[in-house]
Amino acid sequence: MIKREKRRYLALEVVSEQPLNEQIVLDAIQSSVHRLFGEYGTSQANIKLIKYLPEKRQLVIRCSHMMLERVRAAIASTIEVNGKTAAIHVVGVSGTLKALSKKT
Amino acid sequence: MQRNWDVNMKRFADLHLRVPLKDIPQAERMIKKASELGYNLVGIPLSPHATREQISQLEHICSEAKVDLVSRVNFFPRNSNELLHDLRSYRRRFEIVAVRCHTKDVARQAAKDRRVDLLQFSVTNLRQRFFDEAEAELASQALSSLEIELALLSCLRREVATAERADVPITLSSGATDENFMRGPRDYAALTTLFDLPLPSALRALSENPWVTVERNRGKLSPDFVAPGIRVVGRKTCD
Numbered sequence: 001m002i003k004r005e006k007r008r009y010l011a012l013e014v015v016s017e018q019p020l021n022e023q024i025v026l027d028a029i030q031s032s033v034h035r036l037f038g039e040y041g042t043s044q045a046n047i048k049l050i051k052y053l054p055e056k057r058q059l060v061i062r063c064s065h066m067m068l069e070r071v072r073a074a075i076a077s078t079i080e081v082n083g084k085t086a087a088i089h090v091v092g093v094s095g096t097l098k099a100l101s102k103k104t
Numbered sequence: 105m106q107r108n109w110d111v112n113m114k115r116f117a118d119l120h121l122r123v124p125l126k127d128i129p130q131a132e133r134m135i136k137k138a139s140e141l142g143y144n145l146v147g148i149p150l151s152p153h154a155t156r157e158q159i160s161q162l163e164h165i166c167s168e169a170k171v172d173l174v175s176r177v178n179f180f181p182r183n184s185n186e187l188l189h190d191l192r193s194y195r196r197r198f199e200i201v202a203v204r205c206h207t208k209d210v211a212r213q214a215a216k217d218r219r220v221d222l223l224q225f226s227v228t229n230l231r232q233r234f235f236d237e238a239e240a241e242l243a244s245q246a247l248s249s250l251e252i253e254l255a256l257l258s259c260l261r262r263e264v265a266t267a268e269r270a271d272v273p274i275t276l277s278s279g280a281t282d283e284n285f286m287r288g289p290r291d292y293a294a295l296t297t298l299f300d301l302p303l304p305s306a307l308r309a310l311s312e313n314p315w316v317t318v319e320r321n322r323g324k325l326s327p328d329f330v331a332p333g334i335r336v337v338g339r340k341t342c343d
């Protein structure tokens with residue numbers, strides 16, 4: 001039997017002066033992962049957007065649990081989104097969306 | 105918005121938060137942000153001639169943000185004599201002393217001097233990165249740690265490996281000058297995986313190592329300190 005790939009859900013908070021939509025933030029994270037780890041790393045990370053909470057300026061993404069630390073590193077190294085200075089902070093990490101919603 | 109970011113309740117420290125001392129509202133925002141990100145202790149570099157008012161103002165801001173303030177001074181000596189002079193003049197006024205080593209003789213002197221807490225090397229100039237095996241051996245015999253601000257990965261990878269081999273404590277700090285460049289301790293720990301520092305060591309470099317340095321120096325600066333291992337436990341008052 002093929003073992004199911006484990007995932008991690010990350011709640012992110014975006015700090016920026018300009019309003020940003022979720023796709024722009026996701027693109028910034030993807031390009032940061034790509035810059036640091038290349039195409040192979042990006043494919044292994046398997047980043048997907050789960051939901052966006054505009055009122056909290058938070059978004060939830062999913063990645064492979066093997067690549068969690070690398071994805072965090074890529075997120076921490078993101079200093080620009082859409083050409084403007086921005087910071088993305090990891091608010092919480094969990095293995096399930098239910099546990100993540102309790103944390104954040 | 106006060107958040108508890110860390111589930112293991114480690115006490116994190118950022119020993120190099122470069123807040124603008126002339127812009128107090130910005131300094132306040134950065135200290136508040138550090139508290140939100142989960143730091144319990146921040147080291148703010150001050151000028152060697154910093155006034156008591158400046159320090160007490162920062163102490164007030166930090167106590168409001170519920171973080172502990174550590175006074176820090178950065179020296180940029182041109183030669184070892186200048187370093188010795190600076191240490192003689194200012195060591196007892198600051199809790200943390202960091203030395204930016206621009207020349208090899210400064211690097212060697214700083215590594216073997218027990219009054220130096222943190223060794224820094226040039227971020228941009230590869231020729232000025234003197235943290236080799238000999239430097240690591242001197243630093244391991246003294247009490248200094250290697251301070252890392254994120255720079256070229258290949259260079260850091262070699263230095264971290266040397267420090268780990270020689271048991272030199274590593275301290276990670278942000279060196280942030282703006283709120284947008286500040287990150288949480290777990291995020292910094294994740295960044296260090298890029299230069300092959302294992303995650304437990306990275307977390308130690310952000311928590312235990314700086315705390316040990318600060319507590320040791322606070323002990324030394326207290327009026328009860330006499331010499332290493334000797335301190336005053338009580339005073340008899342004679343009429």
